[in-house]
Amino acid sequence: MKKSIFIIVLLFSSIVSFATETKIIVRAKAKDAKFIGSSLGGAYVIIRNKTNNRILAEGKTIGSTGNTDLIMNIPKERGNSISDEQAAKFLATIDIVEPTFIIIEVISPFNNKQAQSKVSTELWLIPGKDILGDGIILEIPGFIIDILKPRTHNYIALKSIKNKPFEIKANIVMMCGCTINKGGVWDSENIEVKAILKKNGSYLKDVTMSLTETNLFEGTIKLTSAGQYELIVYAYNSKSGNTGVDKVNYVVYE
Known part of the structure; x- marks a missing residue:
């Protein structure tokens, strides 16, 4: 042994x-x-x-x-x-x-x-x-997208936003964290950023978003009725083929 x-x-x-x-x-x-x-x-x-x-x-x-x-x-x-x-x-x-x-x-x-x-x-x-x-x-490949506004699963009173612009904000960077600026190495002019809005599971509208400061893209919409909303923000660069998506869900109540 x-x-x-x-x-x-x-x-x-x-x-x-x-x-x-x-x-x-x-x-x-x-x-x-x-x-x-x-x-x-x-x-x-x-x-x-x-x-x-x-x-x-x-x-x-x-x-x-x-x-x-x-x-x-x-x-x-x-x-x-x-x-x-x-x-x-x-x-x-x-x-x-x-x-x-x-x-x-x-x-x-x-x-x-x-x-x-x-x-x-x-x-x-x-x-x-x-x-x-x-x-x-x-x-x-891709972009890192973080939707900053609206917040995930936020409950919003319709009376607080009715007849007012409802802000959409998203932070977008390259996959290395490199910054996106107008005219910079990673030029915001080459990147299409849009928000797709859905209500109660059905498509509602697209919203074009624009760079307001480094990495920050913003757009506005008008919400006129209560419901369960889903917001999808995407970025797309046709030259590089990079894409990115983030999603949030929120509720507008009477």
């Missing part, structure tokens, strides 16, 4: 001794924007062995959104990096014995559930052959 245990321990030790530390950098980058890092709560990275689905490493990207000129303005040539030392990343050190086919999943933005997406890729990881520099970059 002792001899069997000894042999098992010996075999296990041999396997461990042959395992090689292999480093890999994973980054999450917003489509048409910058890296997703600490300022937004990070992107969550999971690296799995595809054969048995075992998690080899997991954690959040940490760091800045990166250098705007390097990422957005300087024409990219083959071999040139778009990341700097501060750019957000997840660095994993994985012990493997032989070439291992892995799945990399990125869930982002981790702290904004209504805008959250999961993207993934697959590749071979070879013992001792680090993947550093820019590493593996996964692109996250």
Whole structure:
């Protein structure tokens, strides 16, 4: 019995001794924007062995959104990096014995559930052959939209809003948290923002929303009757293909 245990321990030790530390950098980058890092709560990275689905490493990207000129303005040539030392990343050190086919999943933005997406890729990881520099970059499409007004499940007296403009407000940023301004790197003029209003489950009207200050889009409607309302705010950029949506429900009562 002792001899069997000894042999098992010996075999296990041999396997461990042959395992090689292999480093890999994973980054999450917003489509048409910058890296997703600490300022937004990070992107969550999971690296799995595809054969048995075992998690080899997991954690959040940490760091800045990166250098705007390097990422957005300087024409990219083959071999040139778009990341700097501060750019957000997840660095994993994985012990493997032989070439291992892995799945990399990125869930982002981790702290904004209504805008959250999961993207993934697959590749071979070879013992001792680090993947550093820019590493593996996964692109996250979309916008983060937060409806600020009206509030979710708010009860509003009809007499308080009748014959008055009813305000709609939404905060919209890129998936890295990068700001949207008129004429800026992320130009509000290129983004269509509208609110779709429904009453008691039926379509009522569309409302065009305009930028009033950095990231803030506003519009007004007139509500003339009580009911259960649903408000859907969307953003759409035809050039990049980015889209985003947020929804709230509220009640207007007599």
